[in-house]
Amino acid sequence: MAAGRRERADAVRNRRAILLATEDLLAHHPPEKISMEQVAAAAGVGKGTVFHRFGSRMGLMQALMEERAVALREAVTDGPPPLGPGAAPRERLLAFLDGVVEMVARNKGLLAALCHASTTAQRPAAEDGEPQGEHPFHAFWHDHVSALLAAQRPDLDAGLLSDFLIGALQNERVLRLLERGETERVAGMLRALVTGLLDAAPPADEDTPRAP
Known part of the structure; x- marks a missing residue:
């Protein structure tokens, strides 16, 4: 049960980190210049995590x-x-x-x-x-x-x-x-x-x- 809660907490943190990274990138770069790879790197997560969370x-x-x-x-x-x-x-x-x-x-x-x-x-x-x-x-x-x-x-x-x-x-x-x-x-x-x-x-x- 504790492992399930930890996994959910990690998912919440990852989602927040990805959205914050996207927000920061949009403040400094034109949207068409931002890739999912850049978002993943800025958020400190794998590219697969970004695609899994947001598609x-x-x-x-x-x-x-x-x-x-x-x-x-x-x-x-x-x-x-x-x-x-x-x-x-x-x-x-x-x-x-x-x-x-x-x-x-x-x-x-x-x-x-x-x-x-x-x-x-x-x-x-x-x-x-x-x-x-x-x-x-x-x-x-x-x-x-x-x-x-x-x-x-x-x-x-x-x-x-x-x-x-x-x-x-x-x-x-x-x-x-x-x-x-x-x-x-x-x-x-x-x-x-x-x-x-x-x-x-x-x-x-x-x-x-x-x-x-």
């Missing part, structure tokens, strides 16, 4: 980003308003988008690594033809924004609009603005777009007689 570069980058996303997700599910439950959908949506912009601004290199990994990895298609392996943090962001939009404006295509809003933060030009430190500018524009949508009057029902 691929994509899996490694995804795991690191998920760790960064945990705090935001916990704030949404269990934290105080306006991020957490208890505030109106509008307030929660604006607070969440502010939080996502701030998180993206702090993790530009990691997001670039994820984008690089996703474009170079061979990702099989699911039965419906969509690519598998969507990043869990991205799926959560999308679903949360969609739910808040639908609660505030049920007449809108909340799912598609959520794709637009979250996708804007992966745009190369937007990422360059964040890299230059223009976080407030990006957050302000996103808030202006969402506020305009939420404040716009829903389209009139076509069955309603129009005034002459």
Whole structure:
């Protein structure tokens, strides 16, 4: 039993060492220049350990980003308003988008690594033809924004609009603005777009007689 506990403790330490090594490498090198061999050497583990724990570069980058996303997700599910439950959908949506912009601004290199990994990895298609392996943090962001939009404006295509809003933060030009430190500018524009949508009057029902 003691051997099993020791093995689990070693696995936890190895995972932490690998993620910290990846984080350090991303701070000093472009993501496309980082190999699994470099990560293993920096973490002081064998290359096989890295592949066993994370499977691929994509899996490694995804795991690191998920760790960064945990705090935001916990704030949404269990934290105080306006991020957490208890505030109106509008307030929660604006607070969440502010939080996502701030998180993206702090993790530009990691997001670039994820984008690089996703474009170079061979990702099989699911039965419906969509690519598998969507990043869990991205799926959560999308679903949360969609739910808040639908609660505030049920007449809108909340799912598609959520794709637009979250996708804007992966745009190369937007990422360059964040890299230059223009976080407030990006957050302000996103808030202006969402506020305009939420404040716009829903389209009139076509069955309603129009005034002459």
